[in-house]
Amino acid sequence: MAVQPGNILEIDALSVTYRVRGKTVRAMNAASLTVRDGEAVGLVGESGSGKSTLARVSLGLIPRKIARIESGRILIAGRDATRFSETEWESLRGDPVAMVFQDPLTYLNPVMRVGPQIAESVRRHTPELPLDQRVEELLELVKLPSVVTRAYPHELSGGMRQRALLAVALGCRPRLLIADEPTTALDVTTQAEILALLKDLRRRLGMAMLLISHDLGIVASACERIYVMYAGHTIEWGGAGAVFQTPAHPYTVGLLRAAHAVRNAEGRFATIAGDPPNLAELPPGCPFVPRCSHALAECSRDMPERFDARSGDPHSVRCWLYEKPGLGFDRAGTG
Numbered sequence: 001m002a003v004q005p006g007n008i009l010e011i012d013a014l015s016v017t018y019r020v021r022g023k024t025v026r027a028m029n030a031a032s033l034t035v036r037d038g039e040a041v042g043l044v045g046e047s048g049s050g051k052s053t054l055a056r057v058s059l060g061l062i063p064r065k066i067a068r069i070e071s072g073r074i075l076i077a078g079r080d081a082t083r084f085s086e087t088e089w090e091s092l093r094g095d096p097v098a099m100v101f102q103d104p105l106t107y108l109n110p111v112m113r114v115g116p117q118i119a120e121s122v123r124r125h126t127p128e129l130p131l132d133q134r135v136e137e138l139l140e141l142v143k144l145p146s147v148v149t150r151a152y153p154h155e156l157s158g159g160m161r162q163r164a165l166l167a168v169a170l171g172c173r174p175r176l177l178i179a180d181e182p183t184t185a186l187d188v189t190t191q192a193e194i195l196a197l198l199k200d201l202r203r204r205l206g207m208a209m210l211l212i213s214h215d216l217g218i219v220a221s222a223c224e225r226i227y228v229m230y231a232g233h234t235i236e237w238g239g240a241g242a243v244f245q246t247p248a249h250p251y252t253v254g255l256l257r258a259a260h261a262v263r264n265a266e267g268r269f270a271t272i273a274g275d276p277p278n279l280a281e282l283p284p285g286c287p288f289v290p291r292c293s294h295a296l297a298e299c300s301r302d303m304p305e306r307f308d309a310r311s312g313d314p315h316s317v318r319c320w321l322y323e324k325p326g327l328g329f330d331r332a333g334t335g
């Protein structure tokens with residue numbers, strides 16, 4: 001009997017806070033997200049919405065002195081990792097879960113040539129393989145010329161550094177690659193190249209990917225499913241087509257409009273009106289209320305429950321507007 005692919009990552013109603021100058025910053029608020037084996041999942045939201053916190057907590061990388069998991073669970077390949085010690089996390093990093101970041105320079109060793117850094121990750125995770133050959137293969141995989149092995153990170157362009165960091169991550173043979181804004185620091189052409197490379201790698205290696213970006217277009221083009229995060233809540237998720245073509249949450253509608261908008265009269269790009277919420281002073285109810293033109297009385301009282309699309313692609317939203325019958329959504333559990 002074929003083995004059913006499982007969930008490589010499951011974030012279940014997870015709340016994370018940071019203690020900063022006597023204040024409690026609520027960076028994740030009962031957020032949930034699942035990545036199945038082999039699946040490409042996108043996570044979008046404005047800066048400060050908690051995306052990187054979700055990525056880091058999935059690898060045990062939140063700063064223990066100031067960060068705290070308040071409630072909820074993290075499961076990695078079915079194992080509950082919520083209360084893992086540093087040593088236990090260490091055993092999961094790279095394999096089965098590896099990560100690449102927006103700023104590869106921070107994560108590459110500046111005084112070590114690129115080749116040995118890739119070799120190091122191969123040696124730790126697949127010591128049985130011939131080292132030089134494997135490094136060559138990895139460079140080929142990320143489409144870097146072999147001369148790069150002798151270069152130092154600072155000698156490479158931004159795009160090449162991101163490829164080098166990818167080679168280090170892939171040297172671990174991850175089942176899941178988390179890519180946190182991997183193209184944000186790059187020019188548009190290089191961005192497109194790295195994105196194409198990520199899509200190609202995922203297909204060839206059959207690994208799962210969690211692609212994080214503030215750009216809904218980027219994740220929609222590369223992912224099968226999308227989650228939208230606002231103020232630490234996962235507020236909408238579903239098939240990429242459903243979320244991108246028929247966004248349900250007023251925030252997602254705004255994100256898309258901002259992405260599509262040409263420059264307005266003042267020559268500025270359209271953004272969603274109003275300011276992102278202060279995570280140290282979140283009001284009760286939906287955090288989007290102050291910026292939402294559709295807000296109802298109940299929106300300020302309680303965070304909305306989950307409503308699921310009645311038909312078509314899987315699509316869920318946390319917004320009281322969808323309590324109204326006739327919009328094609330049903331309260332979760334009653335459909």
Ligand SMILES: Nc1ncnc2c1ncn2[C@@H]1O[C@H](COP(=O)(O)OP(=O)(O)O)[C@@H](O)[C@H]1O
Pocket residue numbers: 018019020025026027045046047048049050051052053054063066279
């Ligand atoms: N190391 C940290 N110390 C204190 N606060 C942090 C830290 N990392 C993130 N935060 C806070 O948590 C919130 C979410 O940040 P982050 O997860 O980086 O969001 P995003 O990646 O979506 O921009 C922000 O208010 C941010 O200031």
Ligand SMILES: [Mg+2]
Pocket residue numbers: 051052053180181
């Ligand atoms: Mg971030």
